[in-house]
Amino acid sequence: GGGTGGPNASAAPDGKSIILITPNPVGTNSFLQLGVKGAEAAAKEIGASFKLYESKDPTSIAQNVDAAVRAKPTVIVGISFSFDDVFTTVPKQHPQQQFLQVDSCAKEQAPNLACVSFKEHEAAYLAGVEAGLLTKSGKIGVVAALDTPFIHRWIEPFFAGAASVKPDVAGTPLYVGGNNPFSDPARAKSQAQTLTDRGADITLAAASAGNQGVFEAVAATGAKAFGVDVNQCGQSAGNVVDNVLKHVDVAELAAIKEIVSGKTGGVKVYGLAEGGVGVGALSADVASSGCTVAASPDVITKVKQVRDDILAGKVTVADPLQS
Amino acid sequence: MGRVAGAAPVLAVVGALVLTTLVMVVVGVDPVLAYPALVRGAVADGNLEYTVAAFVPTLGMALAFALPLRAGEFNLGGDGQMAAGGVAAAGVALSVPLPAGVAVVVPLVAAGLAGGLVAGVSAPLRTRLGLPAIVTTLLISAPMVSLASYLVRFPLAEPDTGIAQTPLLPDAAHLPALTEGGYVTLGLPLIVLLTLAWLYADTRTVTGYEIRATGHNREFARYGGVPVDRLAAVTLAAGGAFAGLVGGLIVLGPPYRFVDGALTAPGYTFTAVAAVLLATARPIAVPFTVALLTVLQVGGQGMEREAGVPSQLTQIVQGLIIVIVAVVATVRHLRQRRAG
Amino acid sequence: MAVPADPAVPAVELVGVTKRFGSVLANDGIDLAVAKGEVHAVVGENGAGKSTLMSVLYGLHRPDAGHVLREGRRLRLRSPADAIACGLGMVHQRFRLFPDLTVAENIVIGAEPVRRGAVDRAAARRAVEELGERYGLRADPRARVGDLPVGVRQRVEILRALYRGAEVLILDEPTAVLTPGEASRLFEVLRTITATGASVLLVTHKLGEVLAAGDRVTVLRQGRVTGRFRTADTSADELVQAMIGRSLSSLEHRRDGGGPASGAYALEVRDLNVRDRDGVARLTGVSFGVRPGEIVGIAGVAGSGQRELIDTVTGLRTPGPGDSGEVLLGGATARRGREPGVAYVPEDRHGRGTAADMSLAENLLMGDQRATGRRTLPRAAVRARARDLVERFSISAASVDAPISALSGGNAQKAVLARELSRHTPVIVVEEPTQGVDVGAQERIHTLLAEARDRGQAVLLQSSELSELRLLADRVLVMFEGRVVAELNGATATEAALGHAMTGATP
Amino acid sequence: MNILEFSFLSAVLTAMTPVVLAALGGLLCQVAGVFNIALEGQLLWGAFTAVVFSHLSGNAWIGVAGAVLATALYAAPLSVSSVTFRADPIVVAVGTNLLALGLTAFLMRQIFGSGGTYTSPGLAGLPTLAELGLDVPVLGPQSPVVPFALVLVAAVSWWLARTRSGLRLRGAGQHLDAAAALGLPVTAYRHGVVLAAGALCGLAGAQLALGNVTLFSEGMSAGRGWVAVVAVMLGGVRPYRVLLACLLFGAAEAVGFRLQGAGLPQQAADAAPYVITLLALVLAGVAARRRTKEAS
Numbered sequence A: 001g002g003g004t005g006g007p008n009a010s011a012a013p014d015g016k017s018i019i020l021i022t023p024n025p026v027g028t029n030s031f032l033q034l035g036v037k038g039a040e041a042a043a044k045e046i047g048a049s050f051k052l053y054e055s056k057d058p059t060s061i062a063q064n065v066d067a068a069v070r071a072k073p074t075v076i077v078g079i080s081f082s083f084d085d086v087f088t089t090v091p092k093q094h095p096q097q098q099f100l101q102v103d104s105c106a107k108e109q110a111p112n113l114a115c116v117s118f119k120e121h122e123a124a125y126l127a128g129v130e131a132g133l134l135t136k137s138g139k140i141g142v143v144a145a146l147d148t149p150f151i152h153r154w155i156e157p158f159f160a161g162a163a164s165v166k167p168d169v170a171g172t173p174l175y176v177g178g179n180n181p182f183s184d185p186a187r188a189k190s191q192a193q194t195l196t197d198r199g200a201d202i203t204l205a206a207a208s209a210g211n212q213g214v215f216e217a218v219a220a221t222g223a224k225a226f227g228v229d230v231n232q233c234g235q236s237a238g239n240v241v242d243n244v245l246k247h248v249d250v251a252e253l254a255a256i257k258e259i260v261s262g263k264t265g266g267v268k269v270y271g272l273a274e275g276g277v278g279v280g281a282l283s284a285d286v287a288s289s290g291c292t293v294a295a296s297p298d299v300i301t302k303v304k305q306v307r308d309d310i311l312a313g314k315v316t317v318a319d320p321l322q323s
Numbered sequence B: 001m002g003r004v005a006g007a008a009p010v011l012a013v014v015g016a017l018v019l020t021t022l023v024m025v026v027v028g029v030d031p032v033l034a035y036p037a038l039v040r041g042a043v044a045d046g047n048l049e050y051t052v053a054a055f056v057p058t059l060g061m062a063l064a065f066a067l068p069l070r071a072g073e074f075n076l077g078g079d080g081q082m083a084a085g086g087v088a089a090a091g092v093a094l095s096v097p098l099p100a101g102v103a104v105v106v107p108l109v110a111a112g113l114a115g116g117l118v119a120g121v122s123a124p125l126r127t128r129l130g131l132p133a134i135v136t137t138l139l140i141s142a143p144m145v146s147l148a149s150y151l152v153r154f155p156l157a158e159p160d161t162g163i164a165q166t167p168l169l170p171d172a173a174h175l176p177a178l179t180e181g182g183y184v185t186l187g188l189p190l191i192v193l194l195t196l197a198w199l200y201a202d203t204r205t206v207t208g209y210e211i212r213a214t215g216h217n218r219e220f221a222r223y224g225g226v227p228v229d230r231l232a233a234v235t236l237a238a239g240g241a242f243a244g245l246v247g248g249l250i251v252l253g254p255p256y257r258f259v260d261g262a263l264t265a266p267g268y269t270f271t272a273v274a275a276v277l278l279a280t281a282r283p284i285a286v287p288f289t290v291a292l293l294t295v296l297q298v299g300g301q302g303m304e305r306e307a308g309v310p311s312q313l314t315q316i317v318q319g320l321i322i323v324i325v326a327v328v329a330t331v332r333h334l335r336q337r338r339a340g
Numbered sequence C: 001m002a003v004p005a006d007p008a009v010p011a012v013e014l015v016g017v018t019k020r021f022g023s024v025l026a027n028d029g030i031d032l033a034v035a036k037g038e039v040h041a042v043v044g045e046n047g048a049g050k051s052t053l054m055s056v057l058y059g060l061h062r063p064d065a066g067h068v069l070r071e072g073r074r075l076r077l078r079s080p081a082d083a084i085a086c087g088l089g090m091v092h093q094r095f096r097l098f099p100d101l102t103v104a105e106n107i108v109i110g111a112e113p114v115r116r117g118a119v120d121r122a123a124a125r126r127a128v129e130e131l132g133e134r135y136g137l138r139a140d141p142r143a144r145v146g147d148l149p150v151g152v153r154q155r156v157e158i159l160r161a162l163y164r165g166a167e168v169l170i171l172d173e174p175t176a177v178l179t180p181g182e183a184s185r186l187f188e189v190l191r192t193i194t195a196t197g198a199s200v201l202l203v204t205h206k207l208g209e210v211l212a213a214g215d216r217v218t219v220l221r222q223g224r225v226t227g228r229f230r231t232a233d234t235s236a237d238e239l240v241q242a243m244i245g246r247s248l249s250s251l252e253h254r255r256d257g258g259g260p261a262s263g264a265y266a267l268e269v270r271d272l273n274v275r276d277r278d279g280v281a282r283l284t285g286v287s288f289g290v291r292p293g294e295i296v297g298i299a300g301v302a303g304s305g306q307r308e309l310i311d312t313v314t315g316l317r318t319p320g321p322g323d324s325g326e327v328l329l330g331g332a333t334a335r336r337g338r339e340p341g342v343a344y345v346p347e348d349r350h351g352r353g354t355a356a357d358m359s360l361a362e363n364l365l366m367g368d369q370r371a372t373g374r375r376t377l378p379r380a381a382v383r384a385r386a387r388d389l390v391e392r393f394s395i396s397a398a399s400v401d402a403p404i405s406a407l408s409g410g411n412a413q414k415a416v417l418a419r420e421l422s423r424h425t426p427v428i429v430v431e432e433p434t435q436g437v438d439v440g441a442q443e444r445i446h447t448l449l450a451e452a453r454d455r456g457q458a459v460l461l462q463s464s465e466l467s468e469l470r471l472l473a474d475r476v477l478v479m480f481e482g483r484v485v486a487e488l489n490g491a492t493a494t495e496a497a498l499g500h501a502m503t504g505a506t507p
Numbered sequence D: 001m002n003i004l005e006f007s008f009l010s011a012v013l014t015a016m017t018p019v020v021l022a023a024l025g026g027l028l029c030q031v032a033g034v035f036n037i038a039l040e041g042q043l044l045w046g047a048f049t050a051v052v053f054s055h056l057s058g059n060a061w062i063g064v065a066g067a068v069l070a071t072a073l074y075a076a077p078l079s080v081s082s083v084t085f086r087a088d089p090i091v092v093a094v095g096t097n098l099l100a101l102g103l104t105a106f107l108m109r110q111i112f113g114s115g116g117t118y119t120s121p122g123l124a125g126l127p128t129l130a131e132l133g134l135d136v137p138v139l140g141p142q143s144p145v146v147p148f149a150l151v152l153v154a155a156v157s158w159w160l161a162r163t164r165s166g167l168r169l170r171g172a173g174q175h176l177d178a179a180a181a182l183g184l185p186v187t188a189y190r191h192g193v194v195l196a197a198g199a200l201c202g203l204a205g206a207q208l209a210l211g212n213v214t215l216f217s218e219g220m221s222a223g224r225g226w227v228a229v230v231a232v233m234l235g236g237v238r239p240y241r242v243l244l245a246c247l248l249f250g251a252a253e254a255v256g257f258r259l260q261g262a263g264l265p266q267q268a269a270d271a272a273p274y275v276i277t278l279l280a281l282v283l284a285g286v287a288a289r290r291r292t293k294e295a296s
């Protein structure tokens, strides 16, 4: 038997606490998993208790935010665009409560709401550069969970990056869709096979739990894949070139620490410059990452050069969300 | 018999409690914390508002299933009808500027019409081609959800945001709220009124009688001059209209837009099917079975928040309770059979 | 236990059987012995307990007291399977066949010949054909049972029992659903069966059959035996006396005034032609009329077009492209769909005439639900109306709120009649009004029909009971292959003449 | 060209094998007169237990056997409550479907230490026929379960049509009381088909998690059990028709994937299998209607 509600089981009256609210059940969603990881790390570091409220629709998001406000934690963290609506109104009604929105920012931002967002497209562009350099067939693809506007921050920049080094490269995006887009590895594998059947030899896997299916598909045909969010090279040794990294956990941890230390509100954008996004090829320990890009030093060199160009403003990566 | 019938729900609750307590103890959750958290999560601390907010669509979807069922037609396409209604409401509210008052009514009417139309398609398929409604409603549902999703993703999409959703509906189209939070809207009295109207019509009107006769024995009803094909079509369309209306109510309520997937994610359709079947052909019991399942679901989230019960466990508990209630609901019949 | 006095041990014997359903004492200490090779009839009013007794014998009900002996040995019957194993077979009034299986499959199921792991279909077919040959029960072993007419389905039931080695065959109201021709063929079959030493228990309401086909007869009344007779030594009157405790008043149902009704037709059919879905002509050039105050009978072997004719007249037939002709009611063309001016007592009480799970009151309402012109349906009014009908037509029912399935067959039939006759429509169409109904109720139903006529209603009466037609009808139209081939005077036509006309031979 | 066609066929077969197996279970229940919509949850449970047993034993076939047994066991509450206690099988199935979601996610955390997806290089998946030395087109890249499923369809069809027990099962489904009166153990049949459906869903889940891919992720049945229910509704009690319905659905889905590559929106690709199935039904219905009309 566990938690009996003893004195140290949850937050002491004036102890610190963090409540993270997700828009959907965390389940297989690798991005939400990272969010949980970051909040947990922050709680550990600042000595706070941590609670996770999982929602399933806008109404339950609102209910969870309400319940969180009643619990008066140190910070309430909401993750994703789905919080734009609630975080427009609720923080204003509760000026004493600190809020943090990860990955987006409510339109009318209250002073007690801090936001962190990412320039995923910059990292995806770099991965595209790698893909463009490595593809032999000149055909690359993306398997994404669902055709949302957000996912295009990976797709178009990935293709653009590839085209920047191999102008005639053809990119095809496929979406898993169906009944459970974020956790249908068999369908994702089938999609990836469709791509390899058409000659694609590099596929970016952005399908959450479906990624493993994509890796299995490329492994069977000798093609290669890219992972997203975290280092997924170890999940399918020898088949994953690199990953489009998005350090949600790191950024979240930093943001929470700032709020706790009194620096509230504001928007922080994490791009290549801030180290919030990137690809494995840029990191020092690429050799031990298990990623196959480690075997192509020329690719690594090129990627680093493009990164520098982006930082220097010589190359701008278009953000598909900015129409 | 009356005593046994009265005892059945009590037995179900006791059985479910015993089993779920057992599960909690086994997996290390303290029932002493969990149960009060479940109750509070459903009715206390301002949560009642959200329970009502879930009760309204579930009850609406229960009507969407129950109404055609009385005429012997299975409507399993609630998701598609609801999505069609929701997207119709959003489309109308966004594209046609209307004065206050009408701005709420017109989208809701559009929602009902859209849902009714989607469900109504199954009627001629049934009467002309002999395709059972249970198959066609289910098959039509998925493409309808996809269509709504497409519309929200492209023509009706809000620009510059990461998720597929429509822009905020104009203020005039917001359903008037009955509570501060805005989640209990005019939808509550509307659905309650419609439920009462249905209960009344079912037992006390000619049409209700004819619908029931059709459900019990189609040939008998036809023999008695009941236009059975038309009634089947009407009940299917009316069921679809309820589902569409639910979609409209959700969209015109907070956050006042169609968010892709938000209508179908809570699983109102099948919760409602379970509630109606649990009511075992007694329409009057439907609001109560709906309330039971809604409290379980909304309260379950409270249990997750307060007692640290993982969401998987809530699903386990809810699954067990549905099974137990289903079994106990029939113990009555079993006893009768033994006595016979 | 007493050694049987007869030198021949009975094939089967029920001893002191008592069966209670709640407060109803359906069987009350019944003794009944069936000798080998005899046809033993069981008669009694609706609800007398005949079916219950047969169910006890067949292992469907366990008696509260009493037991069953088979060739002197006491049986423990826990289920029909036990009964089958002991050489008992039963043909239920509502057939227990599998509609999607073939005839052969229906017969061998439960005791299939097997060859190399599979059902030996050839052997099964052969077995069915051999049995059919031996007893004169022909049925195509490959046909799907759901496609077969009622008479053939009954043969399948009998064949199944025989295939399972039944030496005692129980038949519950077997002729209720048969045409006279099929019925007489059935009795020939029963004779063939008893000739082999097997016995037959025959439950029926038709005393003519009892006297013609039975050897002995046991009469039940309110769950008890009220008479045992040898058919050779008894009469219908004596049986009736034992069944209902009085004689039937020999009512004269004919119109007092005599002479045929005259004047305009209340119902007229003009040159009706009807084709079925396969394009086969079912009615060809049918024309006739029924005047107010007249009963016109329809006779004919099954499938002669009665079904299509009545469905057209009542508006229940969806007209096909090959249909033509006119139905006039009171001189005006009938509208499409069910015609409110035509009351209709259908033959199929379960499928069409009632909804088993609805209450008696709700069943009594059907067809009249729109009569008030209001959209509401006050429950008190529905109940009051039902109670009134229950009273007027002496339907015996515990409550008008209980499902109609709780009524005995005779009472359910009375309920349907009550509903249709009480509407006082200009035209009444009646099919097989006394099917499965006891003699007392038969008499009452005949009176009701005569009263309707005397009130000036036009009655179209379809019946396979020729005696019923002769008793009630002013004129009898005989149908054959979709045509009206003869019109006879009901009062003077003999059954022989009717039967002759039904074969299609011109008089 | 040729290769493309083979790969298309192969893709349809892979995608639909779990559905076909689950639908076969649903069909058996349908034959016996039990409406089984618990397939989705059982498929998920089968996938989970297959991975657990494979993980524990290091042998994929033990995973398959374990899934078959464990899922038959999982179907036991459905069979007891709906057959013995006569509870509404639809309601019970709604409950067990929910239960499967929660239970697999919960046990996953207990057994593998984390939620989401479980995979490991050490997790034994089913071999392909090519790996077993049978490198033929279409079937080569498939696990042995795929041809087995096809054989099973034929076997079930033959069993239902020709064997003693198959005949009796059909009888029990058409007229329960009559079958009981003939002394057939109808209750045992009904329990039997529900448990058999569980076993088949176990096999389906094992193929999904160890054949189609080699991993378990939460909710990975992803509606396949519902597709199986639809296939049973379409095919009725005829195994080949159910197979055909599954293949039609799978082919439409695969076409949808390919058209997505040519710019078809994802939502249209999602809808395609349902729309095509519905169209096929409607066309068949219209044709049947015309035939009867022409006859007259």
Ligand SMILES: Nc1ncnc2c1ncn2[C@@H]1O[C@H](COP(=O)(O)OP(=O)(O)OP(=O)(O)O)[C@@H](O)[C@H]1O
Pocket (backbone or CB within 6 Å): C021, C022, C024, C025, C026, C044, C045, C046, C047, C048, C049, C050, C051, C052, C053, C406, C407, C408, C409, C410, C436, C438
């Ligand atoms: N299963 C049952 N439950 C309750 N009452 C029953 C049941 N079966 C028969 N009865 C009652 O027992 C009595 C005898 O019924 P039974 O069916 O044996 O009559 P019957 O002689 O066959 O009548 P009929 O001539 O109408 O066929 C009736 O009052 C009937 O309502």
Ligand SMILES: Nc1ncnc2c1ncn2[C@@H]1O[C@H](COP(=O)(O)OP(=O)(O)OP(=O)(O)O)[C@@H](O)[C@H]1O
Pocket (backbone or CB within 6 Å): C051, C052, C055, C093, C094, C172, C349, C405, C406, C407, C408, C409, C410, C412, C436
């Ligand atoms: N009051 C009753 N309640 C429940 N079951 C009954 C009742 N009366 C009869 N039954 C059952 O209904 C079944 C049909 O009975 P039976 O064969 O006598 O038909 P019936 O009553 O004559 O009806 P019909 O003549 O309309 O076909 C029997 O098995 C009997 O036990």
Ligand SMILES: [Mg+2]
Pocket (backbone or CB within 6 Å): C050, C051, C052, C172
């Ligand atoms: Mg009887």
Ligand SMILES: [Mg+2]
Pocket (backbone or CB within 6 Å): C093, C173, C409, C410, C436
């Ligand atoms: Mg009877």
